[in-house]
Amino acid sequence: MFCDECKQKPATVHFTQFFNGTKMETHLCDTCAAKKGALFMNGQFSIPNLLGSFLGHTFGILQQTAASPNNLTCSHCGVTFNDITHTGKLGCAECYREFDQALEPTLRRIHGNSQHVGKVPSRGGEKVLIKKKIERLKAQLQEAVTAERYEQAAEIRDSIKELEKQLE
Amino acid sequence: MSSDLLNSTYVRWMEPGPESDIVISSRVRLARNLQTVPFPHLLDDKTGQACWQQITQAWQKSSLKDQLELLSFNNLTALDRQILMEKHLISPNHAEANKFYQGLLVDKEGQLAIMINEEDHLRIQCLLPGLQMEECYKRAQMVDDELESNLSFAFDEQRGYLTACPTNVGTGMRASVMLHLPAIVTTGQLNAVVHYIGQLGLTVRGIYGEGSEGMGNFFQVSNQITLGQTEEDIIANLTAVTRQIIQQERTLRENLKNQMHIQLEDRVCRAYGILTNARMITSNEALGHLSEVRLGVNMGIIDGIQPYALNELVVAIRPAHLQKRAGREMDPLSRDIHRAEVIKEKLTSRKAKPGSSPAAGTSEEK
Ligand SMILES: [Zn+2]
Ligand SMILES: [Zn+2]
Numbered sequence: 001m002f003c004d005e006c007k008q009k010p011a012t013v014h015f016t017q018f019f020n021g022t023k024m025e026t027h028l029c030d031t032c033a034a035k036k037g038a039l040f041m042n043g044q045f046s047i048p049n050l051l052g053s054f055l056g057h058t059f060g061i062l063q064q065t066a067a068s069p070n071n072l073t074c075s076h077c078g079v080t081f082n083d084i085t086h087t088g089k090l091g092c093a094e095c096y097r098e099f100d101q102a103l104e105p106t107l108r109r110i111h112g113n114s115q116h117v118g119k120v121p122s123r124g125g126e127k128v129l130i131k132k133k134i135e136r137l138k139a140q141l142q143e144a145v146t147a148e149r150y151e152q153a154a155e156i157r158d159s160i161k162e163l164e165k166q167l168e
Numbered sequence: 169m170s171s172d173l174l175n176s177t178y179v180r181w182m183e184p185g186p187e188s189d190i191v192i193s194s195r196v197r198l199a200r201n202l203q204t205v206p207f208p209h210l211l212d213d214k215t216g217q218a219c220w221q222q223i224t225q226a227w228q229k230s231s232l233k234d235q236l237e238l239l240s241f242n243n244l245t246a247l248d249r250q251i252l253m254e255k256h257l258i259s260p261n262h263a264e265a266n267k268f269y270q271g272l273l274v275d276k277e278g279q280l281a282i283m284i285n286e287e288d289h290l291r292i293q294c295l296l297p298g299l300q301m302e303e304c305y306k307r308a309q310m311v312d313d314e315l316e317s318n319l320s321f322a323f324d325e326q327r328g329y330l331t332a333c334p335t336n337v338g339t340g341m342r343a344s345v346m347l348h349l350p351a352i353v354t355t356g357q358l359n360a361v362v363h364y365i366g367q368l369g370l371t372v373r374g375i376y377g378e379g380s381e382g383m384g385n386f387f388q389v390s391n392q393i394t395l396g397q398t399e400e401d402i403i404a405n406l407t408a409v410t411r412q413i414i415q416q417e418r419t420l421r422e423n424l425k426n427q428m429h430i431q432l433e434d435r436v437c438r439a440y441g442i443l444t445n446a447r448m449i450t451s452n453e454a455l456g457h458l459s460e461v462r463l464g465v466n467m468g469i470i471d472g473i474q475p476y477a478l479n480e481l482v483v484a485i486r487p488a489h490l491q492k493r494a495g496r497e498m499d500p501l502s503r504d505i506h507r508a509e510v511i512k513e514k515l516t517s518r519k520a521k522p523g524s525s526p527a528a529g530t531s532e533e534k
Binding site: 076077087088089091092093096097103106107110111112113114115116117118119120121122123124125127128131135152 | 202203204205206207208210251287309312313316317319320321323324325326327328329330331332333334337338341369393394395396397398399418
């Protein structure tokens with residue numbers, strides 16, 4: 001087996017990591033392992049370094065997973081997908097939309113997930129907050145129906161309709 | 169008030185806090201970006217100026233106005249920026265920033281800080297002593313809410329808060345604790361601990377990030393994942409894992425005390441002896457001995473040294489703090505000499521009884 005990094009020397013250091021159930025294997029030669037900055041003596045690596053190289057060109061993940069989007073350019077900031085794979089940084093918020101498809105696998109690889117579930121800003125996130133509220137109400141509606149509390153169910157249904165109007 | 173943070177060693181996190189025999193400090197950092205402005209690495213003077221204005225105006229309109237002071241990095245020397253970095257108020261990357269649109273909003277004790285135009289437009293940080301993740305989180309969120317009322321942050325329903333680097337996208341939150349784990353290291357259990365931490369989506373770094381791994385047996389543990397977990401889950405997870413590590417470190421310390429009492433005392437006392445007698449010392453060597461003395465203080469082998477003084481020394485012996493104190497630039501050799509003086513002064517000036525500990529020779533004389 002050859003080194004994931006230089007693809008020239010035999011891999012002597014093997015490293016397995018789990019993120020949210022996703023298994024990640026890395027095989028490196030001595031030289032590349034040393035360059036990556038072995039965290040502790042026997043083969044424990046600094047994870048951020050490895051992640052950094054996922055985004056850089058060395059691991060080739062971005063090129064591999066997205067069919068040559070390299071000359072795609074963000075219309076807002078002018079950054080190309082090729083730039084992103086080299087710097088590991090996006091150019092602007094719009095880049096996330098422009099390169100959405102190409103980024104998806106990278107996000108999954110880093111986070112084991114690609115859907116945000118945390119805080120939503122009250123400014124600019126109004127719609128998301130309403131949607132979340134609707135989801136919560138729908139669950140309550142289900143409960144009310146199951147428990148045959150029909151009056152309550154009707155009330156909940158009205159609130160949902162009210163909120164859905166705000167979304168339009 | 170910034171003169172205090174720049175001219176003295178003191179920062180709030182050096183004070184004692186919950187579990188501070190093992191947890192030095194807790195930190196929550198939130199990455200935020202403005203909706204329509206390119207990320208900091210693409211800013212030029214013109215867009216940078218506009219970005220800086222938006223942010224500083226939002227701050228001035230907020231209730232944080234009197235609490236925080238604004239420092240623009242083109243008004244600070246490289247040494248002053250390094251001082252802020254050594255205190256953990258800005259990142260090593262940000263310490264190299266010197267554009268007029270890059271800077272820091274900070275309170276007078278360094279508990280709350282907002283890095284401006286580091287990797288992201290805003291990095292809101294709350295840094296407190298001991299294990300206080302929830303409190304850090306609460307305070308950082310408050311600042312976020314406060315700024316949000318005057319700024320439109322880049323946010324996407326699916327991807328969350330949008331950040332320059334996709335490793336931060338989602339919550340944009342990095343929560344971390346700084347731990348002192350001498351017993352875990354001594355008993356060879358570090359790898360097991362690191363492995364365990366890695367499987368829980370957490371990561372381990374050294375005291376000053378990459379490249380400082382294991383220095384002084386200090387370790388920074390932080391969440392690796394920012395997308396697909398709620399802030400509350402991240403905080404709860406990190407706190408739970410930290411409590412387990414604390415438990416393990418305490419058990420191992422107890423074992424060392426019971427089974428290797430003399431060896432342990434010997435180690436601690438030798439370290440104290442070197443620190444109070446050395447004529448020159450590198451920061452790596454000093455950190456190693458400070459770690460032993462810290463363990464000795466926390467286990468009652470040495471008394472009369474305030475834990476605060478040891479936290480302060482960890483920062484006071486760094487290159488920028490040494491040079492600031494001396495009031496001049498110094499080559500590594502002069503720094504080593506100066507460092508030995510600072511340590512000796514700090515450790516021997518205490519008005520306390522030496523306890524059962526070594527008198528450390530004749531180090532009291534000047
Ligand atoms: Zn290689
Ligand atoms: Zn863009």
